[in-house]
Amino acid sequence: MSVLVDNDTRLVVTGITGREGTFHATNNKRYGTQVVAGVTPGKGGQDVEGIPVFNTIADSVDKAGANTAMIFVPPRFAADSILEAADAGIRLIIAITEGIPAHDELRVYTQLRRNPDVRLVGPNCPGILSPGKASVGIIPASFFKPGNVGVVSRSGTLTYQIGNELAQRGFGNSSIVGIGGDPVPGSSFIDIIELFEQDPETELIVMSGEIGGSAEEEAAEYIAANVSKPVVAYIAGFTAPPGKTMGHAGAIVSGNAGTARAKAEALEAKGVKVGRTPTETAELAMSLLGS
Known part of the structure; x- marks a missing residue:
């Protein structure tokens, strides 16, 4: 599915x-x-x-x-x-x-x-790819093959990188969903994670977040209360300076809120393994799928 x-x-x-x-x-x-x-x-x-x-x-x-x-x-x-x-x-x-x-x-x-x-x-998203079934958007579909890893991301480029890292290790994807990086997204991490939790083909969920807002912290609470499948995460922006928008309109740190470190800590506190690089994130996913 x-x-x-x-x-x-x-x-x-x-x-x-x-x-x-x-x-x-x-x-x-x-x-x-x-x-x-x-x-x-x-x-x-x-x-x-x-x-x-x-x-x-x-x-x-x-x-x-x-x-x-x-x-x-x-x-x-x-x-x-x-x-x-x-x-x-x-x-x-x-x-x-x-x-x-x-x-x-x-x-x-x-x-x-x-x-x-x-x-x-979306808006400002790369779209959705269900490998072998349908591609809607700008995701480079040839990188990916059908499999059991669901990916949801605020960043298009990081979606491709993490997906490609997994593909190089022999894993495919059930679906890849880019939710976009604007301050007012139509769908949240929680919305898509809920779908992956219900999808029998998806065995592991990878979420790729970034600085700014509180979507990742909210997702951490939801995962702890509602998700039975393993979740691995990556947060972009550990070195981003406060007060500076980084790429997406929603990727901005205000004071101590919305930092990559705070998001990673919130996720890890709820049992979500967080990689500090896309490669490390793919390795964490591989270790969970292989166990």
């Missing part, structure tokens, strides 16, 4: 006629994902390498049976695109767009909370 995306995923890509939208939509299609539609207002009736383009997401649902949306539009249009997908009946929305204004993210978060049937992953 896998989480969130699989062989039944029918993907619509908003912004498909843009350079990045075209590149990644066709990459996802070549991987085997059912990319059934694209959306660019005013360009309905066109196609992108055999993928039909519609003017609205509602049209893609009605005419192509889309059930999952990938958001690839510029930041100023992204919030409206996400909400359009929800209004059209899409239940899984994956927002790749980076640089969405924080007040737009808050507007989306507030509105989607009223509709618990809709799950947003």
